[in-house]
Amino acid sequence: MNVMAKAEKKISSAFIYFFGSFGGILFGYDIGVMTGALPFLQADWHLENAASLVGWITSAVMFGAIFGGALAGQLSDKFGRRKMILMSAIVFVVFSVLSGVSPDMGEASAYYLIIVRMLLGLAVGAASALVPAYMSEMAPAKARGRLSGLNQTMIVSGMLLSYVVDFLLKDLPGEWAWRLMLGLAAVPALILFLGVLRLPESPRFLLRKGDEAQARKVLSYIRKNPAEIDQELASIKETAKEERQANQKTSWSTLFSGKYRYLVIAGVGVAAFQQFQGANAIFYYIPLIVQKATGQAASSNLMWPIVQGVILVVGSLVYMWIADKFNRRTLLMVGGAVMGLSFILPAVINWMMPNMNPMTIVVFLCIYVAFYSFTWAPLTWVLVGEIFPLAIRGRASGLASSFNWIGSWLVGLIFPIMTASMPQEAVFAIFGIICILGVIFVKTCVPETRGHTLEEIEEQGTNHGRVKASNPEN
Missing domain, CATH: 1.20.1250.20 (MFS general substrate transporter like domains)
Known part of the structure; x- marks a missing residue:
């Protein structure tokens, strides 16, 4: 336990905010990667005249995300923000790889990829909801306004990264090109997973679960002033009380x-x-x-x-x-x-x-x-x-x-x-x-x-x- 505490104390606020932002890169990469993969996929599976299938393959991730965000929000209140981000990263890795190794079975291949990308969308929706929430709960109040702009910058940086990867892989044989483009989405997800492993849980969640001592410890990693920590703990308690009352009435x-x-x-x-x-x-x-x-x-x-x-x-x-x-x-x-x-x-x-x-x-x-x-x-x-x-x-x-x-x-x-x-x-x-x-x-x-x-x-x-x-x- 002491070893863990020492390890956590070495975590800087910059590290925490970087991996909060890195979730945006992961989200953006998956938004952008299909842009380059689709032309090769169409040619490889002869889908040039199958507009509805192309639309479903492309949009399947967003369909899954509709449910992923809502589901992750409820589960994070039970299991914690950090654990659900880790789970989302695992799902992202698994289904990115499964997208890249899609079997070539004629039209059935398209339906396989649609289903896999819907399941991948659960992780995309979860990451898009959980990572900003985790960051906002870790950041000091004076920095929260800038985080929305920073998160948007990271999302579009992830999109740009996927476009560059697509461009670099375009000269590979068609079948290999689109498979690697989709499969490489697992890399930023794996980096996110490894980074979040070192992060502490959100103090807001810890207080909600009654662990004030651990919440204070986490705040001590990212706040320098003890008086600021006491004030923030009191504010979180008051807000949590108001939210409980609001949820009971609405x-x-x-x-x-x-x-x-x-x-x-x-x-x-x-x-x-x-x-x-x-x-x-x-x-x-x-x-x-x-x-x-x-x-x-x-x-x-x-x-x-x-x-x-x-x-x-x-x-x-x-x-x-x-x-x-x-x-x-x-x-x-x-x-x-x-x-x-x-x-x-x-x-x-x-x-x-x-x-x-x-x-x-x-x-x-x-x-x-x-x-x-x-x-x-x-x-x-x-x-x-x-x-x-x-x-x-x-x-x-x-x-x-x-x-x-x-x-x-x-x-x-x-x-x-x-x-x-x-x-x-x-x-x-x-x-x-x-x-x-x-x-x-x-x-x-x-x-x-x-x-x-x-x-x-x-x-x-x-x-x-x-x-x-x-x-x-x-």
């Missing part, structure tokens, strides 16, 4: 009562719009998009995902610089408007000039990704973290996450089906209209949260509910 129906309805609709709506705006259509299918636009083989267009990845990383750094300089609503509306125009204008230009350079659509997609990267991508989760009152925070955050994953899954599933049945410009124009609807939604239904305390934000929702009750025609 149910799912409470979310849509007059008092909370405004804020729940705002938070869940933003989370849903983030995905239905079509970003993942670009991230998953950019080589196929370029192929359809230019006629070049998708497997020869793997430089484009790297371009998108660099834009995402730079955009996430821009967000960290501007996050506290502009209102949330302003950034969301400006970003959504430019994103919408980036999707709609190629269709308009193509209609006016049928001989339009086919690469025009790719240029506009880069503009879309740039504005998405420092507006809707990070701000969605900043706003979701701020907007829900304590009494409903757990349920409402879970609902927002589920709608976000449902949107991600549906976009990944239907995009290849849509592009197989209509012009590519028309498909993106539809997503562009959704972007504009998102701007209207933010303007009319979302309160400003920057510079407001959580109590002030909750009061906005309460007051809005009173106004609606007294003026039902509004």
